[in-house]
Amino acid sequence: MERTISTDDLSSHADSEHHGSAVRLENVTKRYGDDSLPAVDDVSLTIDPGELVILLGPSGSGKTTLLKMINRLYEPTSGQIWIDNTEVHDLKPPQLRRHIGYVIQQSGLFPHMRVADNIAVVPKLLGWDKKRIARRVDELLALVDLPPQTYRRRYPSQLSGGEQQRVGLARALAAEPTTMLMDEPFGALDAITRAHLQDELLRIHRQLEQTVLFVTHDIEEAVRLAQKIVVMRDGRVVQYDTPVRIVTQPANEFVAELVGADDVLRRMSLLPVDLAIEPLAHFAANGVPEISRDSYLRDALSQLVESGADHLVVVDNNDHPVGALSLESIQRAAAPPEHPATPAAVAD
Ligand SMILES: Nc1ncnc2c1ncn2[C@@H]1O[C@H](COP(=O)(O)OP(=O)(O)OP(=O)(O)O)[C@@H](O)[C@H]1O
Numbered sequence: 014m015e016r017t018i019s020t021d022d023l024s025s026h027a028d029s030e031h032h033g034s035a036v037r038l039e040n041v042t043k044r045y046g047d048d049s050l051p052a053v054d055d056v057s058l059t060i061d062p063g064e065l066v067i068l069l070g071p072s073g074s075g076k077t078t079l080l081k082m083i084n085r086l087y088e089p090t091s092g093q094i095w096i097d098n099t100e101v102h103d104l105k106p107p108q109l110r111r112h113i114g115y116v117i118q119q120s121g122l123f124p125h126m127r128v129a130d131n132i133a134v135v136p137k138l139l140g141w142d143k144k145r146i147a148r149r150v151d152e153l154l155a156l157v158d159l160p161p162q163t164y165r166r167r168y169p170s171q172l173s174g175g176e177q178q179r180v181g182l183a184r185a186l187a188a189e190p191t192t193m194l195m196d197e198p199f200g201a202l203d204a205i206t207r208a209h210l211q212d213e214l215l216r217i218h219r220q221l222e223q224t225v226l227f228v229t230h231d232i233e234e235a236v237r238l239a240q241k242i243v244v245m246r247d248g249r250v251v252q253y254d255t256p257v258r259i260v261t262q263p264a265n266e267f268v269a270e271l272v273g274a275d276d277v278l279r280r281m282s283l284l285p286v287d288l289a290i291e292p293l294a295h296f297a298a299n300g301v302p303e304i305s306r307d308s309y310l311r312d313a314l315s316q317l318v319e320s321g322a323d324h325l326v327v328v329d330n331n332d333h334p335v336g337a338l339s340l341e342s343i344q345r346a347a348a349p350p351e352h353p354a355t356p357a358a359v360a361d
């Protein structure tokens with residue numbers, strides 16, 4: 014973890030192997046005007062290398078401002094931001110672009126440039142040779158599930174919204190950043206395309222293990238993607254915790270309302286079936302409906318109701334049974350929280 018980004022470091026990553034950076038904010042405040050309220054207010058936050066962290070909060074709570082200070086589109090009014098052991102303030106623009114990828118809602122692609130050239134922007138800036146760039150472009154298009162032959166010569170206007178976001182993602186990944194900043198990247202997409210891209214992001218994150226900070230308004234998206242969630246309100250961090258704890262132990266009424274903690278069905282759609290698993294030994298497994306371990310309690314409830322079975326067998330990704338669910342175990346797991354609870358980790 015003790016790592017300082019140096020210029021040497023820029024060339025030391027092999028194509029196949031790289032890992033995320035630690036991102037640390039110390040008492041970071043941003044005011045846009047002298048007399049205005051801070052958009053980000055004394056935020057201290059540590060994100061571990063390789064973690065996928067979601068910033069969740071209502072409009073105006075400071076999420077975009079926080080992201081843009083990490084890649085220095087904005088400077089903090091006070092406080093410090095570190096990527097590993099380097100203050101971002103000390104990174105020169107090419108190092109910054111190399112180490113921090115950035116994806117936004119409107120993809121930000123250059124309309125007059127072909128897909129391949131869009132993806133090649135940062136590698137060109139870093140002076141890679143043509144062959145290496147061409148190889149990298151094809152590799153990235155394949156990674157985001159766009160066949161290179163079909164897509165490399167198209168212009169952004171010849172792509173669907175979802176395809177544009179995939180290219181935006183490929184572009185941000187081009188120089189193997191150790192940190193990815195994603196500001197509502199899937200916000201403008203329809204639900205199905207969005208779910209696809211969420212799956213892709215999870216797959217790519219598992220493969221590349223960069224540190225990801227991902228902004229969303231959408232609690233379902235947050236729970237689906239996050240290893241940890243930062244809940245923001247009025248520029249401050251109100252809770253920083255795992256998705257399950259955010260839903261089951263909201264730090265205060267604000268978080269409880271944000272996650273709809275009082276609505277049992279909503280809670281069920283946010284809580285993984287893992288929470289309700291019982292040992293298989295209690296049940297007969299033959300002819301019993303199966304449910305994937307990646308599902309949510311609400312899926313399990315629907316399946317119980319539809320099948321009329323009194324329990325379900327939970328299977329892992331290899332179809333191995335790992336336990337069972339019953340109506341009782343689901344009800345127990347989805348019981349409402351006793352909020353406001355004592356949170357495990359509240360910043361400041
Ligand atoms: N360039 C700017 N100049 C002045 N004020 C700004 C600027 N950008 C943002 N703000 C203000 O800072 C606060 C935080 O804005 P920010 O864009 O960070 O919120 P957000 O959480 O990203 O909201 P949204 O979910 O709507 O994108 C808001 O009150 C906003 O009006």
Ligand SMILES: [Mg+2]
Pocket residue numbers: 076077078196
């Ligand atoms: Mg924003």
